[in-house]
């Protein structure tokens with residue numbers, strides 16, 4: 607059995623809603639509400655969901671940008687909430703995050719060489735034989751950019767190239783784990799595949815572990831070993847990537863998958879489509895019972911009154927739905 611590098615256990619992240627001059631707390635946005643998963647060393651966990659589902663908040667909790675309101679994040683056997691000072695700094699070296707927006711994540715006043723070496727210089731990395739210039743050259747090669755670009759500035763590059771620089775910058779810290787937060791969402795479709803392949807190569811050679819956050823199921827499937835489907839801060843379904851796409855059980859997952867275009871027009875026309883009604887509810891005002899009940903075509907009174915339990919329906923396949931039965935069928 608593979609070893610879990612990251613364990614997220616009943617994670618909760620609530621943000622206060624404040625009003626008035628005195629900023630009185632009048633409510634809470636439950637951005638992440640009781641989320642659990644593990645990521646095995648050398649593997650990729652995909653997290654999919656619509657905007658507002660809490661995907662990025664999970665990423666920020668994992669890199670300790672936020673202190674969780676409840677639950678725990680354990681990295682390589684260390685509970686991150688217990689880490690302070692140098693230990694936390696060391697842990698943060700090991701866990702890097704690459705964000706969606708390559709335009710804002712790179713300081714426009716720094717050239718590429720400075721951007722890539724900023725982290726190692728700041729953390730006074732011992733440079734095992736390799737000079738900073740050699741490091742820049744190696745990393746630019748790794749992300750398929752010409753080493754001569756080291757003296758150029760971010761505005762001289764396209765979106766895809768900037769995202770490559772952001773990845774090289776993360777790799778410069780010699781991490782074990784990278785949270786990729788919508789890293790290809792802002793890029794042209796033709797560039798997306800290149801950037802995803804680029805992430806897969808160092809995973810193979812350096813044994814990196816990833817969380818890959820996205821909303822495009824076909825991209826997430828391509829890179830992920832396991833996938834968690836998130837809706838309004840809760841995991842609706844979790845299983846292996848192949849199982850999720852071949853045998854989706856949760857009505858929300860089925861709806862998402864039925865919306866992914868299939869290249870063969872005959873197959874595309876013949877398959878059942880589940881159309882979602884309306885928008886995802888506001889996290890400050892989630893529905894009672896099942897979070898998905900306001901849009902679910904199978905919702906019953908039970909769904910509107912009682913939250914479904916998150917259960918293991920088949921080995922390694924977890925679902926939060928009243929109507930999905932053991933083995934996978936839908937209860938009538």
Ligand code: SF4
Pocket residue numbers: 856857858896897898899900902903904905906909914926927928929930
């Ligand atoms: Fe739909 Fe009910 Fe299942 Fe929620 S619990 S997904 S509302 S059938």
